[in-house]
Amino acid sequence: MTAPETIQRLRDIIAGQDRDALMLEVSQAHPADVAEGLSTLEPAEIAGFVEILGPRETLEIFEFIPFDVQSLTLKYLSRPSLAQLMNIMSPDDRADLMEEVDDDFQERLLSLLLKHERQNVLKLINYPEDSAGAHMTTDYAILRPDSDVQTALEQVRLQAATKETIYYIYVVDAARHLVGLVSLRDLIVSRRKSRVEDIMSKQVISVRADEDIEDVATLSSRYDFLAVPVVDAQERMLGIITFDDLYDIMADEATEDMYHLANLDTDEKVGSPLLRSVKLRVPWLLTALGSGLVAAYTVSLFAKTIHEVVALASLMTIVALLGGNAGNQSLVVVVRALALGEIKVAHDWRVLLKEAAVGLCNGLIVGLVIGAIAALWFGNPWLGLIMWLAIAGNLVIAGLFGSMVPILLRKLNLDPALGSSIFVTTATDVGGFLLFLGLATLVLPHLMGN
């Protein structure tokens, strides 16, 4: 977090339009840090910052500002600054920003772009939000296979200023088909007279523009890539996705899974205003309430049994709690394995069987412990026995549902984590109450007198 003094100083400098002071301020900090402080100011002040420093000098800082703040700021910029800024932004960031603004303003921004850049934006914003195409930049460095290394280095040098990275350089033929990859390291260490096609790696791993961006992130982390090339169906280069964007996507994906498992909306942050947090959490709690009502209704079916043996009301909470815990264990193992690409569809049924078997073993072990405790506590071995059986059965339900729900959701092309914990808890609550109270009703004469 930026110190309040720093933010106040920034504010004062902007108000005073003191370009020299601003240059000094900016030169002493990393663009990401300046952007963090800046993001806490009003959009009009941020626009003032851009005007004073100039779009070109602000660009690197501006790209670290969150998109929602960027889009608010644009409305306060003068037309020349806005036009310049939009034309020099990196294509992937610009496309993301354009999707953030309303249609009218998007039209206006498009009209400010040079023809070439405008076509570029229109191409990028047509890809679906979660696709590789939507996250790629079209600023990548290229070489021809028949160049020699000396020439290639000179060409890279010429491309360096405007490309997102020059550490991976893509080798393309005349029709822009991707035919190879050379790293700048390869170029630097090779003899100056070697030809690019002799030093390039020919087995280039690429992704299609319509592939899921999360799969691309998994791929990239597996191979330690600095960037992943994006191609069309004819293997023609369309763009690249760089490691820093993929890094953010991995982190966002993990946050999303954790949030969805805990029944939270991904728009929420620890710093969200009170009423926003309330608004985002209430729908989830109401859904959980639906699940709770089903469970409560199940219990109410056994009102007579509970009336006779009140101890059941205490002990049934343990059956539900253990089922919920075990179901959540299976759920998280499977959700994480799906996210990291560790489960293939062909092997799904094995995961289900294994989780059910783990549930059975754990249920028999833990159920025996609590069964013994319950038998001693209430002085009735029958109580212990039905507890044991109910927990063993409920942990099988937990294993089955905990693994089945996320796999089913994935097969339906939905997020495996979204709402899955509510499904699983409903299954273990209802299953646990049915098993435990049902068994208790069956052996009721043996339980009476407690």
Place this chain on the structure above:
Amino acid sequence: MTAPETIQRLRDIIAGQDRDALMLEVSQAHPADVAEGLSTLEPAEIAGFVEILGPRETLEIFEFIPFDVQSLTLKYLSRPSLAQLMNIMSPDDRADLMEEVDDDFQERLLSLLLKHERQNVLKLINYPEDSAGAHMTTDYAILRPDSDVQTALEQVRLQAATKETIYYIYVVDAARHLVGLVSLRDLIVSRRKSRVEDIMSKQVISVRADEDIEDVATLSSRYDFLAVPVVDAQERMLGIITFDDLYDIMADEATEDMYHLANLDTDEKVGSPLLRSVKLRVPWLLTALGSGLVAAYTVSLFAKTIHEVVALASLMTIVALLGGNAGNQSLVVVVRALALGEIKVAHDWRVLLKEAAVGLCNGLIVGLVIGAIAALWFGNPWLGLIMWLAIAGNLVIAGLFGSMVPILLRKLNLDPALGSSIFVTTATDVGGFLLFLGLATLVLPHLMGN
């Protein structure tokens, strides 16, 4: 996953000691893919692979094999191959591997290393497991500030073969103090006669060797660094940590948080054998059982009340369920914010207050809904009223404990996610039952007759 045919082919080629076939096999796939197939073979077979292909040709593949498989393989290697392999491995991977083996074998491996490499290993394995020092590599490229760009490029070229990265080059003085950073891109685009100190960036963000590696990963993702330099207390360069290692650490950290929130051991994988999964999950379920017993005991205190009004047994499950859900929401928001560095200790109390307030608002809203349903279901407004109050109170408890537990754990330098969901669930179960059944006992005459 590697296809069974590929693995069998690999196995046959190794058995037949066919070097040419092996070279062909290896040249057609990415090292990470070869390593994946190889990892499924017996350690003796993997050692055979290394012997046939030679340590130098195998190195890149070998470094993609998991450390536990690597360490088993080493024991089957001939002495010359072992010595060569250990001496050419990258220092960070080698140090990690050396920590995996038993003390006797570690001694043997150390004796095979050249003096310089041996000292290097001893230095690295002395850093605590979660520190920046333990994850750094000492193979980084350096330059002197007074070199000109032409000379600098030549020096980088000479260093390229042995360094982990040459895209960030660290500028050090004669005593190896870190004074600047130049990227290879900067060098390529600068005039050949410029001096390094004039083009380098002087505000280099570095970390101390004893800093927590997770903090370093957060830092690196914030600034989009390719590598982070590690320095000692006198700002002398010790090593660098590259983005690919930090990427893995971020992913591992997310897995760890998700696993700990779900009460799972991080050693477990979706593919773990049945008995191992059982062994790793039982202790957690037994801990949850302890929490369940406390809750069950709380309920048993109100046996008489429940005996009179059995509807309470149904409805109390809803109070506990909503409390558990809301507590988990607060918990995950705070755990994730701690992991991403979004909460600073100075602002902790504000988070607690906010979460309690969110709990109160949500409790009043959701409690009103379920209170109305309960009143209609059982035809008793008093039942609805106590339900409303109990849920509002329990959701305040949920907000308080859900935010307090992870913050306290972090202040005690423990993992904020570890075991925290059990604490929070215990608080909301016990709190919910106490509030709901306690209120019911107070107004019992009004509830009777249902």
